[in-house]
Amino acid sequence: MVLVIDSQIAGISGDMMLSSLVHIGANKSKIIDGAYSAQDFLPGSKIKKISFGNVYKHGIHATRLTLKLDEVHHERKGTEIAGCIAKTARKIGLSQRAQEFAENTIQTLIGAEAKVHGISKNSVHFHEASSIDTVIDIIGCAIALDDLKCFDQEIVATPVAVGSGTVTFSHGTVSNPAGAILEIFKKSKILVQGSSITDELTTPTGASILVNLADRCSEFYPQMKISSIGYGAGQKDFDGISNVLKIVRGDAFDRLKSDRVGILETNLDDVSGELLAHSIDKIMSAGAKDVTVIPAVTKKGRPSHVMSVICDPSHVDRITDLIFSETGTLGVRIRFSDRITVPRKLLTLKIMIRGKEFKVRCKIREQKQFKVEYDDIKTVSDRLNLPFKDAEGMIKTQVGRQLK
Incomplete structure (x- = not known):
């Protein structure tokens, strides 16, 4: 519906x-x-x-x-x-x-x-x-x-x-x-x-x-x-x-839905891993849907990176300015594309693990398929001093029961 x-x-x-x-x-x-x-x-x-x-x-x-x-x-x-x-x-x-x-x-x-x-x-x-x-x-x-x-x-x-x-x-x-x-x-x-x-x-x-x-x-x-x-x-x-x-x-x-997105790309030379990580965080916080960085070799054999950002068309100008200011690049390629996505819901659930209550957010597709947000798994892992994979398994078990 x-x-x-x-x-x-x-x-x-x-x-x-x-x-x-x-x-x-x-x-x-x-x-x-x-x-x-x-x-x-x-x-x-x-x-x-x-x-x-x-x-x-x-x-x-x-x-x-x-x-x-x-x-x-x-x-x-x-x-x-x-x-x-x-x-x-x-x-x-x-x-x-x-x-x-x-x-x-x-x-x-x-x-x-x-x-x-x-x-x-x-x-x-x-x-x-x-x-x-x-x-x-x-x-x-x-x-x-x-x-x-x-x-x-x-x-x-x-x-x-x-x-x-x-x-x-x-x-x-x-x-x-x-x-x-x-x-x-x-x-x-x-x-x-x-x-x-x-x-x-x-x-x-x-x-x-x-x-x-x-x-x-x-x-x-x-x-x-x-x-x-x-x-x-x-x-x-x-x-x-x-x-x-x-x-x-x-x-x-x-059951599929379509929308339109902006795709921003730039080649980055002489950038550190720390700068890339910081730039990704800033761009995601500004509303980007996804950021991908791929190692590349450009002219004269220079090791480089290709940064690709997917965002709403309304965010293109803001995120383009951010790419310029954070990475120091001199040019950004911009195009717009239609895409098809599978509908999903973001649902917040309460779970109990080892006597403590947590709220976790899950992206749910067709009710039984879900993915728990990384930050919420990390919170459970840190608070209970559990390995990340163990916390993830416990959370998935409880979420799966609630969604049956």
Whole structure:
């Protein structure tokens, strides 16, 4: 199965995402019960009414969240909102993956605010996001995605419309998109695009939800047999567009998927092994998908190396600059190529080895084929003073049992 989150026209907000999941069939009662449970962990916030109703947005039949609140706080620490989400997720019994999604989403939002204001995460105070509706959006989406079993599917995002003009909030008026939106998308796989709508189309909560869900971003829908479509309505009305988020669910037409990558190559003379190792680490940290260095012999019999880097097309300029600065090379060859890949998921699992608990990340292909991340094996090996191959064997045994 594959789920497409199409926000290329009207952007995305937390309530639009939640409403679209309800429209596609998520259990409304579970979501509403979860929202009421959150009140126990956020003093000063009371839900007077929560419901999902039918609306028409420029001729499109959609679902919209209606929320009426009684709140006495208009500013809260980000850690308070995060604590409420974590406690609610545990209380209502969300799956591990749904809990991780909810907690990662609010941490993405907090991290963006901290970066924009130049403060620590513990010092972040929310204004617009201080309401319990932020909790409802995130917890509600986690419940809905769990209910629809979307965490087991490939999730594809289209480029996101962010609008244009200016936006006014607690800190004043700034150009749109605001700093928090830019920080959220900065290191993600998601592409953004402006539009003629001079308003905020994508909210920080919606952006945080999207970057923690999407496996990849594509300008085109994948090959799929459509099974259901959901439309989640926003609260605003715009001339010329339907303010709805569209999600499309269906069966992938092919188990393989295609994308486009940039390939950067350069010949390196007179470089040490230490410089190569350092350059590889820096380039991978900058977002490269892979780096290969091959020994070679070039003109006049010089021993050299050929460095080849695979990256997203959007990262080509940044990584090219890094290759120049780190290696001292005088030229980089650039080309773009289509590639076919087998879909895989990155799953975090809890395991117990010799009485100690660890979290390990696994790349999983077709459920039974998996590869454990090297860094996590090394952590287990170091903490338990085990040979690397022994730690790897123990981890694989436990992971294999959980995936059966």
